[in-house]
Amino acid sequence: MLKLVCDSCSRVFPASEKRILCECGGLLHVEAASVDVSWETLRSRRYRLWRYRELIPLPPGAPIVSLDEGGSPLIQAIRLSEELKVNIMVKLEGSNPTGSFKDRGMTVATSIAKFLGSKALIAASTGNTAASMSAYARRAGMIPIVLIPSGKVAEGKLGQLQLYGSVIVEVEGGFDEAMRAVLEYSIGGGDAYIVNSVNPWRIEGQKTIAFEVADEAGVPDWVVVPVGNGGNIYSIWKGFKELKDLGLTDKLPRMLGVQAEGAAPIAKAYTTKVYEPIKEPKTIASAIRIGNPVHWKRVLNVARESGGSIISVSDEEIIWAHRALARLEGLGVESSSATTLAGLKKAISEKLVDKNEKIVFIATGNALKEPQTMNLHEAATMKMSTLKIVNTTALSEVLKSITKNA
Numbered sequence: 001m002l003k004l005v006c007d008s009c010s011r012v013f014p015a016s017e018k019r020i021l022c023e024c025g026g027l028l029h030v031e032a033a034s035v036d037v038s039w040e041t042l043r044s045r046r047y048r049l050w051r052y053r054e055l056i057p058l059p060p061g062a063p064i065v066s067l068d069e070g071g072s073p074l075i076q077a078i079r080l081s082e083e084l085k086v087n088i089m090v091k092l093e094g095s096n097p098t099g100s101f102k103d104r105g106m107t108v109a110t111s112i113a114k115f116l117g118s119k120a121l122i123a124a125s126t127g128n129t130a131a132s133m134s135a136y137a138r139r140a141g142m143i144p145i146v147l148i149p150s151g152k153v154a155e156g157k158l159g160q161l162q163l164y165g166s167v168i169v170e171v172e173g174g175f176d177e178a179m180r181a182v183l184e185y186s187i188g189g190g191d192a193y194i195v196n197s198v199n200p201w202r203i204e205g206q207k208t209i210a211f212e213v214a215d216e217a218g219v220p221d222w223v224v225v226p227v228g229n230g231g232n233i234y235s236i237w238k239g240f241k242e243l244k245d246l247g248l249t250d251k252l253p254r255m256l257g258v259q260a261e262g263a264a265p266i267a268k269a270y271t272t273k274v275y276e277p278i279k280e281p282k283t284i285a286s287a288i289r290i291g292n293p294v295h296w297k298r299v300l301n302v303a304r305e306s307g308g309s310i311i312s313v314s315d316e317e318i319i320w321a322h323r324a325l326a327r328l329e330g331l332g333v334e335s336s337s338a339t340t341l342a343g344l345k346k347a348i349s350e351k352l353v354d355k356n357e358k359i360v361f362i363a364t365g366n367a368l369k370e371p372q373t374m375n376l377h378e379a380a381t382m383k384m385s386t387l388k389i390v391n392t393t394a395l396s397e398v399l400k401s402i403t404k405n406a
């Protein structure tokens with residue numbers, strides 16, 4: 001019933017096998033028997049992500065390793081909706097236990113690792129996978145081993161690795177080099193269980209973003225997702241398709257994937273029809289600074305199948321959007337997550353998205369991960385001493401002058 005199937009050659013492997021890739025090198029996906037479940041049953045449960053347990057296949061007898069992830073807020077963007085003449089809602093994945101959507105996949109992958117009897121987890125990461133994996137490894141009583149690009153991980157994420165006591169392997173180069181090292185380790189038969197997004201079980205957890213959006217707001221016209229390796233946009237699309245197949249929804253959204261201009265091999269392939277990895281990906285958004293995305297074929301497929309698109313935005317546009325989400329809506333997100341707003345603006349100007357359409361942004365990570373990026377935006381900081389404020393009357397005079405100009 002439950003099995004792992006190769007995307008490329010359709011070879012089938014048992015779900016209980018400790019296997020990440022097909023023998024042909026192709027990516028594997030999980031296939032499970034159809035289930036009979038209603039929204040009432042799913043809604044009646046106290047857990048967040050695991051309320052969808054019938055839709056998250058696990059081998060029989062697998063224990064669940066969880067930090068009660070999922071259940072993230074879906075917030076209406078009031079001013080941006082008005083200004084752009086569409087209806088925008090933002091799914092705040094930064095509210096997950098380690099501050100990004102990665103926790104949704106990690107609860108499932110770690111459960112499988114526990115089931116397989118692994119003693120350690122390993123992953124290459126731009127930071128958030130490493131932070132999430134480290135927390136879940138500790139939760140399960142395992143050792144977290146992370147391969148990160150030397151000097152290129154945001155401070156918040158590095159701090160998390162120290163906090164969880166991860167074994168850190170710094171790799172010269174970028175994420176792509178770290179990823180290659182992990183895959184070689186896997187092919188060499190290493191003991192630690194690989195939980196990069198090539199791990200098919202992570203996809204099964206990340207699907208729940210679609211379930212929550214559909215349950216709370218119905219299926220929107222567009223879902224906008226930042227694209228790094230492309231595992232997340234593929235997962236969300238898989239989730240929406242499954243809901244429709246089960247008769248729990250009656251339509252599908254169009255998927256808009258957004259990459260950063262300096263790291264946009266998929267957006268480029270979408271228009272040129274030729275895929276070429278980028279040797280030295282560059283962007284301020286380190287979570288999506290990836291030159292050779294593992295899921296590139298799947299992402300192109302999602303865009304075509306859903307009638308969506310894959311586009312790219314510049315770092316200037318990302319920084320503008322990062323600030324606009326915070327200052328117009330009060331939403332603090334990672335720079336990579338801000339590509340959603342930058343991408344939507346572009347899609348509207350290219351007449352891809354129409355007036356009054358219903359849009360959901362997947363705000364993948366929390367602003368607190370990147371102190372240096374937050375510091376790019378100036379605040380109206382005043383030190384009481386330099387202003388020589390000695391009483392509240394003087395303070396209110398100064399503040400009056402500021403609010404008048406706001």
Ligand SMILES: *Cc1c(COP(=O)(O)O)cnc(C)c1O
Nearest residue numbers: 128228229230231232287364365
């Ligand atoms: C991992 C990550 C992404 C990219 O997701 P992919 O599945 O690699 O496409 C985007 N934003 C944040 C904050 C992330 O942690």
Ligand SMILES: [Zn+2]
Nearest residue numbers: 006009022024
């Ligand atoms: Zn294969």
